[in-house]
Amino acid sequence: MNTQSRSFRVLRYLIIILWSVFALFPVYWMVNTSLKPLPEWTSAGGRVYWVPSQVTIENYTGIILGGASMANSNSALPAIRSSLIVGVLSTVLAVVVGTLAAYGLSRYQASNQRALPLWAGLIRGFAAPLLTIPFLILFRNVLFEWQGPWLGVVVIFVFTFTLDRLIARLIRRRLDRNPDNLGFSILQLRMFPPIAILVPVVIMWSALRLSDTWYGLTLIYTVVTFPFVVWLMKSFFDEIPREVSEAAVVDGSSQWGVFLKVVLPLTKGGLASTALFVFILNWSDFLIALLITNRDWVTIPVFLQSVSSAASQLYGPQSALGVIALLPPVIFGLVIQRYLVRGLTFGAIKR
Amino acid sequence: MTHIRLENVTKQFDKVTAVKNLSLEIPSGHFAALLGPSGCGKSTTMNMISGLEAPTAGSIYFDGDRINNMPPGKRGVGFVFQNYAIFTHMNVFDNLAFGLRVRKLPRSQIEADVRRIAQMLGIESMLHMKATQLSVNDLQKVALGRTIVVRPRIFLLDEPFSNLDAAFRAYMRTELKVIQREIGQTMVYVTHDQIEAMSMADHIAVMSAGELQQYGSPDDVYLRPANLFVARFIGSPSMNFIRGRYVSDGGQPCLQSADGASIQLDNHLRQRLERAPSPNVVLGIRPEHIDLAPAEAAPAPLKLPVKIYATEPLGAKTVLHSQFGSQIVQVLVKPGTAARVGQTHAISLQPHRVYLFDAATEKALA
Numbered sequence: 001m002n003t004q005s006r007s008f009r010v011l012r013y014l015i016i017i018l019w020s021v022f023a024l025f026p027v028y029w030m031v032n033t034s035l036k037p038l039p040e041w042t043s044a045g046g047r048v049y050w051v052p053s054q055v056t057i058e059n060y061t062g063i064i065l066g067g068a069s070m071a072n073s074n075s076a077l078p079a080i081r082s083s084l085i086v087g088v089l090s091t092v093l094a095v096v097v098g099t100l101a102a103y104g105l106s107r108y109q110a111s112n113q114r115a116l117p118l119w120a121g122l123i124r125g126f127a128a129p130l131l132t133i134p135f136l137i138l139f140r141n142v143l144f145e146w147q148g149p150w151l152g153v154v155v156i157f158v159f160t161f162t163l164d165r166l167i168a169r170l171i172r173r174r175l176d177r178n179p180d181n182l183g184f185s186i187l188q189l190r191m192f193p194p195i196a197i198l199v200p201v202v203i204m205w206s207a208l209r210l211s212d213t214w215y216g217l218t219l220i221y222t223v224v225t226f227p228f229v230v231w232l233m234k235s236f237f238d239e240i241p242r243e244v245s246e247a248a249v250v251d252g253s254s255q256w257g258v259f260l261k262v263v264l265p266l267t268k269g270g271l272a273s274t275a276l277f278v279f280i281l282n283w284s285d286f287l288i289a290l291l292i293t294n295r296d297w298v299t300i301p302v303f304l305q306s307v308s309s310a311a312s313q314l315y316g317p318q319s320a321l322g323v324i325a326l327l328p329p330v331i332f333g334l335v336i337q338r339y340l341v342r343g344l345t346f347g348a349i350k351r
Numbered sequence: 352m353t354h355i356r357l358e359n360v361t362k363q364f365d366k367v368t369a370v371k372n373l374s375l376e377i378p379s380g381h382f383a384a385l386l387g388p389s390g391c392g393k394s395t396t397m398n399m400i401s402g403l404e405a406p407t408a409g410s411i412y413f414d415g416d417r418i419n420n421m422p423p424g425k426r427g428v429g430f431v432f433q434n435y436a437i438f439t440h441m442n443v444f445d446n447l448a449f450g451l452r453v454r455k456l457p458r459s460q461i462e463a464d465v466r467r468i469a470q471m472l473g474i475e476s477m478l479h480m481k482a483t484q485l486s487v488n489d490l491q492k493v494a495l496g497r498t499i500v501v502r503p504r505i506f507l508l509d510e511p512f513s514n515l516d517a518a519f520r521a522y523m524r525t526e527l528k529v530i531q532r533e534i535g536q537t538m539v540y541v542t543h544d545q546i547e548a549m550s551m552a553d554h555i556a557v558m559s560a561g562e563l564q565q566y567g568s569p570d571d572v573y574l575r576p577a578n579l580f581v582a583r584f585i586g587s588p589s590m591n592f593i594r595g596r597y598v599s600d601g602g603q604p605c606l607q608s609a610d611g612a613s614i615q616l617d618n619h620l621r622q623r624l625e626r627a628p629s630p631n632v633v634l635g636i637r638p639e640h641i642d643l644a645p646a647e648a649a650p651a652p653l654k655l656p657v658k659i660y661a662t663e664p665l666g667a668k669t670v671l672h673s674q675f676g677s678q679i680v681q682v683l684v685k686p687g688t689a690a691r692v693g694q695t696h697a698i699s700l701q702p703h704r705v706y707l708f709d710a711a712t713e714k715a716l717a
Contacts (some may be wrong), residue, residue, distance in 0.1 A: 241434060241436065243432040243433075243434055243436035244436045244437075244438065246403050246423075246430070246432070246436065247430060247432060247436040247438075247497075248438075248449070248453075249403065249423050249424060250401055250402075250403070250423045250424065250428060250429070250430040251424065251449055251450035251453055251497075251501065252424035252425070252450065252453045252454060253424065253453050254424075257453065262438055265438075265440040265441075266438070266439065266440050268440070
């Protein structure tokens with residue numbers, strides 16, 4: 001072990017320390033700023049305060065109570081409540097539904113599905129949505145203004161779906177292969193950059209009266225993170241040898257018994273890390289929340305950018321809210337840490 | 352005690368037929384081995400008996416009841432897997448108690464049963480250890496115990512010892528035989544290791560390419576192989592084969608081997624060859640049924656000149672690899688036999704131990 005030269009070890013630690021300083025500096029500066037009184041975070045007089053000359057909690061009280069001194073006099077509490085409710089609900093929903101879907105895909109969609117050739121895969125994946133766009137542009141006036149947006153949404157859905165089925169049938173005829181790979185279709189949901197699907201989503205959500213509601217936001221977050229859950233959990237389930245669940249089946253376990261008592265406990269570590277990952281995605285999302293919410297259910301990231309005065313950003317209160325926003329993911333991470341460290345030791349199987 | 356009967360069972364996977372028209376009967380309380388190389392359909396057969404796979408055609412009966420559509424959990428079978436399939440998130444006790452808890456037995460009985468089995472297998476000191484802390488050998492004991500504890504009507508073991516080290520495997524072979532006698536249940540054992548099958552089973556079903564080649568006692572398959580495949584598969588070192596043609600016209604009738612060498616025949620073998628439907632045959636002789644004779648001795652029936660090619664001392668015996676024409680003939684001799692590589696010798700085949708197979712059908716000839 002101790003074969004490294006002294007200078008190499010020093011260099012190694014030096015690099016680690018330098019990187020840590022670089023990586024942790026924003027966190028330090030945020031905490032630092034959040035504890036400074038107003039003159040110090042506005043850096044009046046050009047002086048930089050590395051530590052607050054006088055520690056104050058006025059930024060925290062201001063952001064929570066909605067300080068009168070600020071241009072945005074709203075309290076951050078509704079935003080925190082919104083982020084918590086939506087973040088937790090959508091994480092639970094995506095993880096539960098996604099895990100069940102992943103188990104089904106892993107166990108019951110047998111591996112004898114032959115992959116499509118590249119060209120067929122591309123057509124299968126993108127033709128229907130891409131062909132919908134010109135249709136949408138051409139008939140946008142009729143679609144959304146004739147009988148309200150409702151009809152437009154329904155027509156577009158039916159149009160895309162029919163187109164998709166036609167293309168699938170064409171591929172099936174030509175190649176004698178099943179183009180409906182469910183697992184792949186689920187991943188396809190993530191192949192578009194979110195902004196590309198957000199415009200139609202905003203239209204749909206307002207038509208369905210889901211805009212600026214906790215359930216509307218929860219629903220879109222669930223839809224967006226669901227594919228991640230499916231693919232992560234599927235890879236964990238695939239790792240579990242068939243024999244382990246077969247042993248339970250032979251012993252008389254029901255299908256649910258096998259899943260709940262044997263398979264799920266074995267993937268605890270994977271489940272925990274998936275949940276954390278999804279929660280962080282939802283918690284830190286800005287774009288979707290910005291477009292879907294506007295008043296009642298604004299989340300922390302959206303609220304954060306509105307914390308400003310007529311003249312400038314209010315860095316002190318913003319930092320205070322940042323520190324508050326840091327807490328839930330960190331606490332969640334610490335709680336599930338022991339499962340993460342235990343990781344994925346399926347042991348007991350000699351391959 | 353359950354009697355198992357398979358009737359014309361076929362299993363088709365897409366375009367592959369894993370098991371073809373298999374009929375097999377295992378009397379209650381017997382120990383049967385399904386023996387064959389990997390991919391021969393033995394594990395699929397096992398999965399169909401357990402219910403993890405459904406046969407494409409044919410019927411499976413337990414004690415006369417057709418159980419084709421019965422779910423695995425209801426069949427009362429115990430399954431021991433090659434890779435143990437231990438639940439690693441539980442400790443040893445919970446693993447052993449799993450089946451009993453599924454059956455919702457009272458807590459006190461579970462406790463008693465688990466302790467009894469743990470004692471029987473010598474793992475009672477590990478009951479509260481995590482499964483991940485166990486050695487491979489102990490894992491297999493837990494897997495065995497988990498199956499025994501629920502008192503199945505039928506035990507199915509799928510190559511349970513193939514991951515164990517050699518010494519422990521030999522120990523477990525004996526142990527399993529003792530356990531089988533104690534609990535007296537029907538056992539089906541899948542293996543590709545003929546020594547395991549020969550040493551433990553009452554009946555051996557030799558399978559190849561999804562088809563049953565022969566079904567009989569260890570003596571049957573060893574002494575009376577039904578065809579070339581069984582003859583080659585059973586026995587270690589395996590049987591020698593010499594392809595040849597029976598020539599009877601003009602002069603002394605003899606067996607002409609593929610590369611031109613001829614083998615003189617004794618009366619008995621000549622009669623057998625006369626009866627054979629085709630003159631093209633494969634002559635089979637086990638290495639242990641060949642004697643080494645001095646090279647100078649006069650030619651005699653079933654005496655072959657050979658050149659020693661390699662020697663392989665195994666301790667109790669020595670295997671001589673000798674060359675007869677272009678074919679290698681293995682001979683099992685006592686250790687210390689004077690035979691050096693490159694020397695010429697004669698070998699004589701024990702006349703009543705010679706097997707004959709039809710070259711085309713590969714079936715054994717009387």
